[in-house]
Amino acid sequence: MFYREAGDFKTTYKDDNQTFPIKFDRYRYYAVMFAAFAVIPFLINDYWVNAIFLPFLIYAIAAIGLNILVGYCGQVSLGTGGFMAVGAYACYKLMTGFPDINLFFHIIISGGITAFVCVLFGLPSLRIKGFYLAVATLAAQFFLVWLFNRVPWFYNNSASGQINAPERSLFDITITGPNADAWAKYLFCLVFVTVLALIARNLTRGTIGRTWMAIRDMDIAAEIIGVNPLKAKISAFAVSGFFVGVSGALFFSVYLGAVEVGEVFGINKSFLVLFMIIIGGLGSIFGSFAGAAFLVLLPVFLKNVLVGGLGWPTDLAAHLEFLIIGALIVIFLIAEPHGLAQLWRVAKEKLRLWPFPH
């Protein structure tokens, strides 16, 4: 009734290529953007920001990054935790080494450094495929965590091995450190998310996106029709690494403030982001957001209901969380391997006809 394409014809290829071809979708997108930038900053408090919005935004970036590598290009990576650590530690060294340069640039450079490291660990993908590659990325995961644990230069020789984000501000507004305002942190991350999501959207709808998907679907045929597999895979690792690095840098500097590498960036982090893109939908930017939202909200929800509501001990809630996440992964893979994004797409298809049956 309200979700219609009737009369909405595209007369140029440019229009056909838009992200939101249906008018209703476009207006919805503008509304969400307006709410995100102009409304929410005035309404949120510390709890909401730290428990929900910041992790959501930051994980969304990591999820998009991993989705580009796994969902679009088909290269399985279990090293996300390690690469986020690279972003975090690069940011730390930059912040402490060059205190006068703006945090914004530090984050971007950290992303670049992570892209480089990711490409390095991605080079074996030219010879190794599938599971073997997944296990090879574990080498990256374990080696990097060990590296940041054992080599004192990375944590500026501090006694505890922990890294702490010094206070930084942008336009005279504090963003990192204990004195930062919730809304400032939120907006800072939101800007990154918006820009990076747009970039991801542009890349995946263009030539490079098609190249990635060709490699994913049938890499031999892709090569025969002219895809340079080296360039395609390396670019996927590089772009993915950049996103994951930015995510790690933000995770450390804005969200946590202090990090101990073994706890925060271990193998469980790699699985967490992987689950986000499985549940959310492989090969979908929207899916990355959906998956990130889901896996950030689930523990919060469980904790509030079980511990807050029913009075269960926290370790029981934690066990149940594992159980539910594991079950959900299996259920999604069986029932809807294309994740929440597919459910959303199907819902929209039905909505285009509603209230008519066909």
Added chain:
Amino acid sequence: MSDTFIFGMEVFLNGLMAGVLYALVALGFVLIYKASGIFNYAQGVMALFAAMTLVGIMEGRVPFAHLINALFGTQIHHFGWHLPAVFGIIFTVVAMAGFAWCVQKFIFRHLVGQEPIILFMATIGLAYFLEGFGDLMWGSDIKKLDVGLPQGINLLIDETTFGWFGYGFFIDNLDIVATVIAALLVISLIIFAQYTKQGRAMRAVADDHQAALSVGISLNFIWVMVWSLAGFVALVAGIMWGTKSGVQFSLSLIALKALPVLMLGGFTSIPGAIVGGLIIGVGEKMFEFLVGPLVGGATENWFAYVLALLFLVFRPQGLFGEKIIERV
């Protein structure tokens, strides 16, 4: 002979033993992969679950005690009995077979014909599920496991090597027992796979599900059988590791260690799992012994993976894996 060399020999021997234990876990992977093309990430958690169940049954713990207490406000923990190891093992084997049946019915029957990566991710989900389930059922505290296996330093070897080198090698009895059991297990599995009807059917299923179906092999039966076998192997691995270091969460991380073993040995080869395990076991310990002190130690966290990675770059199918010829 120099001291370093003698210590080195001891490290080498211990490495071999560790390698055997890795190989045990890797065996479970190979079985399931051979029969269903599924890389079972949950194998490690299965070992943990099997060990937990064994301890739980032997010590007479109430399943889901923690949960029941939280729901109903009760205070129960134990039934009050203690069972001998033999009964515990039998019950656990039955439990693992039941688990295999459930996994087959509820999960993998619905995923027939899916791409390998989807199957792999399903096993990751299964691992998380089983971990949460196991913790809910038996509690996540560290448990001590004792099925009567001999432990402690082997005195015979200690005295003999002292006589030869002036330094007694510390070789744990448990490791020797593990080696023997692993060897027996491997031999019986190889005989099973090569010479029995079910073993042949298993290999057919590993090659092509559809083709196996068309000659009348019941996929479901083979898969339940294979997962039960893998469950049994997991139990053996769980007993060995659990006796060594207690039954706790870190047991499931052993599975992660088995991955480089498989990468070296190839995913489909039983002898490959053994050789890969030995190489990783020795390599790890020797590297830590020789290079560890120079770089701050704890190289065992990553050495196996990097070694496997380097190896794979030069030989993508592992030592014994089949070379894949791609055709268009």
Added chain:
Amino acid sequence: MLDHSESYVTEDGRTIGGVVMEMKNITLRFGGVVAIKDISFDIREGEIRAIIGPNGAGKSSMLNVISGFYNPQEGDVYYKGALRPPMKPYQVARLGIARTFQNIALFEGMTVLDNIMTGRLNHMKAGLFAQALWKGKAEAEEVANREVVEKIIDFLEIQSIRKTPVGRLPYGLKKRVELARALAAEPSILLLDEPMAGMNVEEKEDMSRFILDVNDEFGTTIALIEHDMGVVMDLSDRVVVMDYGKKIGDGTPDEVRNNQAVIDAYLGVSHD
């Protein structure tokens, strides 16, 4: 025998030029199996060259050698007069050689339009950063190449399925999409591996018409593997016959049809 370096005009007005591709003494082995045994033949510019023979003769392997996927242990490939050194398949594609596959190699996760657009890869030059920005160079290039692709879609009459994910299409349409993808590359040489396989009479007529149109309108040289003898005799200018990896016949369709070795190995005698 015609001198292969001089061009000539056929009965129906097409110009066939000199030799554009030549295989000299190609031998291809897989371990102990010899797939191709010392085969030499050439392909002339603008002609339609058929490669025929029983199953397992090595025809697809030969096509794979031409597209650079397999590198022969012995022998050389000459392209446009020059020796073509061993190179990666994507480099061969850049030389202007496109192909279709026996067992459809489309990208099942993408739409028809996207699949065909992948054929335009070598014509799209915008770099990573330009694409990240999208507005400007990348978008203009995308639109320009989309126009080329749309012309091909019109040519092959697949407009109605352009946004359909390829995995959902019936076999015949998939084959057409694969042809479109190959055409999108604007190749000098088009290799078709059993383009008529699994089609009924009507679909074969459509496909034959498309192949002839491609050759006629764009002057594309075509090498095709085909089992349907009627198609081969009607479409092709010259035919190579392979059997057990060896060449047993080479010439015009009429010459080959009457070649005893070919009759014994493959064609058989008609009983009328």
